[in-house]
Amino acid sequence: MWIVTPKGRRQRKTVYGKTRPEVHDKWLRLHEHARRGPMVPVSPRLRDFLERWLEETVRPTLSPATTSNYEMFSRLYIVPDLGDRKLDKLMVRDVQVWVNTLRVRCQCCFQGKDAARPEPQCCAVGACCHEAASDWTVHQAWRVLRGALTQAMREELVFRNVAALARAGTHAAVEEDAGVDRRRGAAVPHVGARGW
Ligand SMILES: [Zn+2]
Numbered sequence: 402m403w404i405v406t407p408k409g410r411r412q413r414k415t416v417y418g419k420t421r422p423e424v425h426d427k428w429l430r431l432h433e434h435a436r437r438g439p440m441v442p443v444s445p446r447l448r449d450f451l452e453r454w455l456e457e458t459v460r461p462t463l464s465p466a467t468t469s470n471y472e473m474f475s476r477l478y479i480v481p482d483l484g485d486r487k488l489d490k491l492m493v494r495d496v497q498v499w500v501n502t503l504r505v506r507c508q509c510c511f512q513g514k515d516a517a518r519p520e521p522q523c524c525a526v527g528a529c530c531h532e533a534a535s536d537w538t539v540h541q542a543w544r545v546l547r548g549a550l551t552q553a554m555r556e557e558l559v560f561r562n563v564a565a566l567a568r569a570g571t572h573a574a575v576e577e578d579a580g581v582d583r584r585r586g587a588a589v590p591h592v593g594a595r596g597w
């Protein structure tokens with residue numbers, strides 16, 4: 402059946418069920434909902450949305466290197482903290498707290514890097530090396546999240562980009578946004594290159 406999203410666009414919604422009466426029952430409830438006003442499709446969790454975004458939007462349009470880059474930022478930096486959140490429940494403050502956490506958290510401890518070494522030499526033996534993510538890394542992670550949420554907006558799953566509204570900027574990061582990335586030059590894929 403067709404539903405009307407809050408932006409007034411029509412969207413198809415399919416009803417599934419094991420038996421005919423079950424399907425009919427669901428259909429009736431959906432119809433009742435639709436009659437009361439615009440409804441939003443069920444919001445996915447960020448981890449599922451990121452996975453789909455990487456497969457459907459990033460992989461077909463960007464280079465393999467960029468794709469694996471995004472996957473890495475998604476897996477190591479976004480999903481562990483925000484992956485369980487439903488898209489429509491993700492707030493600007495969540496993103497801000499996440500960015501702030503990334504700036505100070507020891508990635509060696511968090512990812513178990515030292516523990517994975519044949520001979521642990523720092524975090525796993527009580528001598529944390531305090532390997533916090535660099536400004537550049539934090540900024541890239543934030544840009545990947547922003548890119549994913551831009552797509553979520555296009556799909557009308559969210560109505561604002563909470564990552565874009567949060568502050569992830571450092572002086573260097575702001576320059577980079579303007580296309581000035583002296584440290585890594587052209588080797589760095591720009592999330593912003595396609596208007597993200
Ligand atoms: Zn360490």
Ligand SMILES: [Zn+2]
Binds near residue numbers: 510532
């Ligand atoms: Zn550590």
